[in-house]
Amino acid sequence: xxDTEHPRDSSAELRRxxxxxxxxxxxILDTVRAxxxxxxxxxxxxxxxxxxxxxFQAVYEALHAFTAAGLVRRIEPAGSPxxxxxxxxxxxxxxxxxxxxxxxxxDCAAGEAPCLEPADDAGFLVDEADVxxxxxxxxxxxxxxxxxxxD
Amino acid sequence: xxDTEHPRDSSAELRRxxxxxxxxxxxILDTVRAxxxxxxxxxxxxxxxxxxxxxFQAVYEALHAFTAAGLVRRIEPAGSPxxxxxxxxxxxxxxxxxxxxxxxxxDCAAGEAPCLEPADDAGFLVDEADVxxxxxxxxxxxxxxxxxxxD
DNA sequence: TCGTTGTCTTGAATGATTCAGGTTTAGTGC
DNA sequence: GCACTAAACCTGAATCATTCAAGACAACGA
Numbered sequence: 483x484x485d486t487e488h489p490r491d492s493s494a495e496l497r498r499x500x501x502x503x504x505x506x507x508x509x510i511l512d513t514v515r516a517x518x519x520x521x522x523x524x525x526x527x528x529x530x531x532x533x534x535x536x537x538f539q540a541v542y543e544a545l546h547a548f549t550a551a552g553l554v555r556r557i558e559p560a561g562s563p564x565x566x567x568x569x570x571x572x573x574x575x576x577x578x579x580x581x582x583x584x585x586x587x588x589d590c591a592a593g594e595a596p597c598l599e600p601a602d603d604a605g606f607l608v609d610e611a612d613v614x615x616x617x618x619x620x621x622x623x624x625x626x627x628x629x630x631x632x633d
Numbered sequence: 634x635x636d637t638e639h640p641r642d643s644s645a646e647l648r649r650x651x652x653x654x655x656x657x658x659x660x661i662l663d664t665v666r667a668x669x670x671x672x673x674x675x676x677x678x679x680x681x682x683x684x685x686x687x688x689f690q691a692v693y694e695a696l697h698a699f700t701a702a703g704l705v706r707r708i709e710p711a712g713s714p715x716x717x718x719x720x721x722x723x724x725x726x727x728x729x730x731x732x733x734x735x736x737x738x739x740d741c742a743a744g745e746a747p748c749l750e751p752a753d754d755a756g757f758l759v760d761e762a763d764v765x766x767x768x769x770x771x772x773x774x775x776x777x778x779x780x781x782x783x784d
Numbered sequence: 785t786c787g788t789t790g791t792c793t794t795g796a797a798t799g800a801t802t803c804a805g806g807t808t809t810a811g812t813g814c
Numbered sequence: 815g816c817a818c819t820a821a822a823c824c825t826g827a828a829t830c831a832t833t834c835a836a837g838a839c840a841a842c843g844a
Contacts, residue, residue, distance in 0.1 A: 502810050502821055540823055542801070560709035560763070563800055577757045588751040598764065600739040605771035606728045612711070612765040613749065620756035653790060653841050691792050693832070714831055
């Protein structure tokens, strides 16, 4: 059950991590949780719909704090602004569409982080394997593959 | 001139891919090949050492063209400007140091591209798996682990 | 040699993100 | 309830990588 019907108690989680509970931060955290790999812009506009006004800086700072606290995870596919998601702690990866940029979670087949061991770690102390699969999502695939017959 | 003995014949490769052979592009290509995951800034300054002057835009355009032609590969670890390398075609990955940002190649343990199949492709047509291992390089490791004696 | 068009130039613009500093406010102790 | 302190928030400006624009130059095939 990845989506409980009732949202997690965001205030308690903020408090637990030593962060202050404010209307802005509650809205930001809930927005990331309700959203699907939203970027800062999307988070900001959704929060503004709810609260009237929140500055970009407040959103940036909050997301930074949440990331540091482990409440959200920040991903940054090449060529894309940073995106945020609520699935943390597990070691899942991402499918990114080259066409529309849509991001989808993929479970990690291997288990816990780092889910992969490099063939040769070159003396590095590796703590994370960041895996991004690039391709075309079902919708964009449809357009591209049927392209020669239907544009 | 040691520069005359190109590891590969860069002019021929440029020509083969339909690109024009200019002093700037030869220098840019050779610089990427001689360098170790250089960013645009580093490529530009090295090329300028050789040719006197080349504009940033020329370097950006050339690297873009080389990437499209498959002569170089562009990587972009989260939070870092784009970097370029000459190893293309194989499906190797990268170790990135969280401390100093140094990038090291790692051979792909799994074999040919895409070296990994996502556990569930969610209907995506996957053509590439971009794997970045994050950790601490030998030098930075030394500093961090021996920290309690030297802080 | 000439013409096409790819390449290079200068200069400005964009977009994501961060910095600076000053003000408000949540949480805590009295 | 009241005051204090640091976190959170605000406005405004700066930074950095990258791209756009438009004109000048030059590689290379005809």
